[in-house]
Each structure stands twice: as C-alpha cells, then as structure tokens.
Amino acid sequence: MATDSHNPKHKSDCALAPSCDASVIDASLRAPLTVLITSALIWLLVAGTLSVVAAWQLHTPSFFNNCEYVTYGRIQPAQSSVFIYGWGFNAAFAVSLWLMARLSRGALPGCGVLLLGTVFWNVGVTVGVGGILAGFSTSLASLEMPGFATPLLWVAYALIAAWSFVVFRAGRSQQLFASQWYLFVALLAFPWIYAIAQIMLVFVPVRGTVQSVIQAWFAGNLFLLWFASIALAAIYYFLPKLLKKPVSSYYLASTGFWWLVVFGSWAGITRLIGGPVPAWVQTFGAAATFMLLVPLVIFVLNFLGSLAGNGALLKDSYPLRFITFGVFALLLVLLAWVFGAVHGFAAITQFTYFTAAEAQLGYYGFFTMVIFGALYAIVPRVFATAWANDALIGVHFVASAIGVTLVVGSLAIGGINQGLQLADASIAFTSVTSATLPYLFSASVGCVLIAIGQLAFAINFFWTLANASACCVSSVKQLLSAQPEATR
C-alpha cells in the first residue's frame, strides 16, 4: 500500500474514479477469469440439470428411481454441492478477484499458482460430487461432500484466495471502499468456518448435538459471511458505477457492515429453534437474528436510496437489472430470516418447503442474480469486447427472473400451507403430502425456466469468449501466458 496521489476525496467516489491502469489490471486477469468463469458456468449447467431432476422427483417419485445413483436422496445433495462449491465458489472467486484488483488498483503479477488452485478446486468438487452420487455423502447439509475430497478444496482455496490479498498489496490505493470490507470478511471467514466444520464434524466428530450447532453455525455463516458478503461487495461496487452517482447514505455502510458481521455470525443457529440443543443457544440465535434488522434498514437506505428515481436506467442496463433484482431478494431473505426467529412462525414453517424457498431466494434470487449482473459488467471489460448477443441476455434475465419468482413463490406459499396442515394433526400426513403437489409442480416449471436462462448465459459467454480470442490471441497457450509488461 504505497502512498500515492490517487485518493479521491469521498470514499464512495473510489469506485467511480477512472483508473489510469484499469486496462492493465483487466488484461492481467484475463487468463484466470477465463478459467474461473468457464468452470463456474459448466458447474452451473450441471446444477441446473440436477435441480430440474430433483424438483421433478419431488412430485413424481417414480422419475429416475430404478438406480440408486439417481435417487432423490443423492441427487439433492449432489445438486446442492455442485451449485454451492462448483458454481458459487468459482464465480465468487472470479468476481472477488476482479473487484479487489480494480478497487486496490493492483494487477495480478502472475497466474500459474492461481490456475493450479482452480484445477485443484474443480478436481475436488468433481471427486466430492462423484462421492455423493456413489453413496459416500456425509448427510450434513451444505457439507455433503465426503472427507476424502474436502482437504483438497481447502488447499485449493488457499491457492486461489491468496491472490486477492496479493493484488490488494500490489495496489496503490490507500482508501478501503465498502466492497473491500465485505471481500475481506468473506475471504477470511471461509477457511475458518470450513476447517472447523470439517474437523469437528467429519474428521473428529464432536459429541451429540454439538454437531448440529456447528452445522447450523457453518451453514448460516457460509451464506451470510461468504456468499452474501461477496454479493454485497459487488452491489456496493456496481450500483454507484452503473447509476453514475455515489451510494446514498454511504456513511451508514460501516455500521451495517459491522452489525452484519458481529450478529450475523451468530444468526445461523436460529434454524435449531425448538430442537434438542440448549435453550440459550436458541435464544442467542433468535436475538442475533433480530439484530439483522439493522443492516436490513441500512441496505434499504443505501441501495433503494440509490435506486430511487433512477428507474429509467434499468431499461438500458442489463447488469443493473440483475443487481436490482438481487437487492430486492436480499431484503426479502433477511426479512425471512427475522421472521424465522419468531417462535410462532418457526413452529409452522420449520421443516417445510418454506425453508427451501428461503434458501433458493438467498442463493439464487440474491447471490446468483447479483453475480450474473456483475459478470455482465466484468466480461466486456476483461475481454475488451462487447457481449456477442444482446437477445440472449434478455432471455437470460426474463427466464431467471420469472423462474426464481415462480420457484420461491410456489415453495413459500406451498410451504406455509404444508406447515399449517402439519400443525393440524387431524389432517393425515399423506393428505399434507398430496396438497403440496401442485406447488411442487409449478416449482419444477420454474426450475426449467431457470435452466433455460443458464443455457442462454453460457452460450453467450462462450460465444463472446470465442470472439475475444479470435481477435486477440491465436491459441489457448498464448491466452494463458498473456501477461502485460507493466505488471511484472
């Protein structure tokens, strides 16, 4: 962090100030981003296919049930692992690296180790998902990959995430913008929570329901401190950039940040409400979850405040549309967390499809939609070319927006209905199951729409990549070795 004269007067201007070496930074990231985004998209297509299969199995149990490798109990955890560790992490690595490099104004000095880390990561996910389908699942939610795959992921993570710190150190910017706070908390939190969860649950299992506490602690933090933080970093960066104005009420952002980190890291255990864990754990979890109302209000002021009166810009900018969708999903998902900490509400919605709707809203409606928006803005800059086809972007947005709304809406309404019927013991369990079928069917249709959107995105990306490589490089080898002189 050498001192330099680049410091803008206002913190929020940091993201706006044109950087003289932006093109150098982008060029230094071309090879790693090609590999990371390509891997992310391949995993996304796999996850999309698996989610259609799993959704279909829920209302048609005879679908794909002649063989144990494709039974719902294996497809569902495999889908979740592919989505989280395949798509989510690769995409988060790509976006966080680019954001950190741009905000710190540091170019990547080389990418050999980073590419090696990416290869390790993808091999680890492949082995892990193969292990789940072959019957080695740990049966721990969001940690289903078997113990023989996960140490590799941990090593790979270190090899990849370290480069965000390298570009930060290499940069010449002294200001820390809100995006960077969130990137740092994500990058520092994940190795910690993942190591604890793996060691205390898989390698040296702890006693009794301490396991459930750790599992809930991990799952909550994986969402809030990793996925939500990366997406928030992208929102804080792109929202002012795309709206061409600073973040509204930016002075509140640091309060929102600390509130989210300090209380959010306790909030995940709320899902154990009413479970066989000490009562104080449930109470602390509920109290910490109520505290999320503070960052919720601050996000409203920051994001909706910035968006207010700029609706016209949504027409022209696809990245802005995706990110705006994600902002609304974030506000809704935080609200759902808070409601989930209310005893009466939890007693009904716990163990129903409502929780699945909440997860889908958080992971797809919020994180994935924001990342899509970010990638639509990042790819043209990094590859110095426009998107190959605008119509495909439109298809992607419309299919995703309708698909997510359909899935989340039907699972949420179906889930509340299911919860109310479950609470009434005079309704037979099989009648409760039958009553969920129409909702599950419309959720399947939503999953198909989502998959269509993903396909449109993937086609467009590879098309753009082909255009870019046709004019810039003649071979993959040249692409991977392309390092601008200025960064050495």
Add this chain to the structure above:
Amino acid sequence: MNRAPFLFLGIFLALALSFVGLVLTNQISYGAFLTHVDEGEGKAFPLQAPGLAAQGKLVYQDLGCVSCHTQQVRREGFGSDIGEKSRGWGERQSVARDYLRESRVLLGSQRIGPDLRNFAARKNADGTEHTASALYAYLYHPQAVVKTSNMPAYKYLFKTQPIIGQGSAKALKLPAAAGHEVVPTARAEALVAYLLSLKDTYAYPETKNVYTAPAAAKTQPAKESHK
C-alpha cells in the same frame, strides 16, 4: 474503517467471538454431559445401537434419507409432534442426551416424509407394531402400500433369486416370475434393523419436568405417567 490492519483485527475478533461463544462453549459444556446410568435397569442410557442397526445407519446416510426425514421430536405446543391432538410422533420431546452416542447426528431439516426419531416405538394406524416384513414391502414399492406416498421406491435394495427348497422366509409377498422370489439384500436388512432401532422412550430426569405451555398444562399428569 480505512486502515486494513484494524479491519482485519475487527473481522478476526467478530469471528472469534462467534466461534468461542457458539462452538467452543457448547463443546466444553457438553463435555460434562454423560450417559444416564439407571441402576434399576443396570444400563446406561442412551443405549448403544446394535451392530446391524449401526450398519443400517450408514445405508440411511448413503441413500440420503435425511433429505426428507427429520429425526427430532419437538416439544409439546411447538408444532404438533407430541401431546394432545398431535401426530404422536414420540412419547416425549427429543433432548440433547438422546444423541450422545451418535457419531453423526442427523436432525434433518425437511419433513417431506414423517419424522423418524421414534419410529420403532410408534404403532401403525390399526394399532399393530411396525414389522420388518411390512417395511420391506414399503421400501420395495411404497405406492403399492400407501397409494398417495411420495417416497421413491428402493427396488435396488432387493434382489430376485430362484426359489431353492422352501424359499426364503424373508421373501416379499409379490407375484414374482415363476420359480423366483424377491428377497432383501444385506443393505435392506441393515436399514430396516436401523429403522426398527429408532426408539427414544426412556425418560431422563430432564424430560420429566419440561415446560408446558399454560393452555396444555392439564396434560402434565398424563405425561408423568409415561414412565
């Protein structure tokens, strides 16, 4: 907020607080948590699962049963798991001590199927107890037993073999090909043994005087008599 070292320190402290407060504190406080030795019965509860049931738990994990089935009975008044006008999924709520001997705790998060924590202690609708043969038939083809069931079939846990002599006592009552019978594999037998071992009926000291919502207070004496 603009100095990286302070930011890192703050993040570290926040994470450490959450780790110490939730993970370490529980790990330490559960350290003093022991099985309950009942001198009258001469056993320590919860009981160790029998060997075949322990194998069956691995089948339960490998097929991902936890995706659809919880294993936790919530207290009276929270949902309708137990108590008056309830689904009668248990005789009492699940407590932390029930899971003390389990190397992997599978509380679950979805009730797409019914809760299984106390499965073996429950009765069928007609008052009969669950039997291995009924479970085999259900796992083999759920919709043949309960028409509206949405559980997938687990036919691959069974094999068709030629009938030799009198045939297997475990054979399913199905119209199989002439001279053949459908019998459970070792995995199916283990899984069924596990399901039939799921029973939390022992009353620990901490399950006897649990808080009950005032409205349901009059059921308290009935609960006590369960022991």
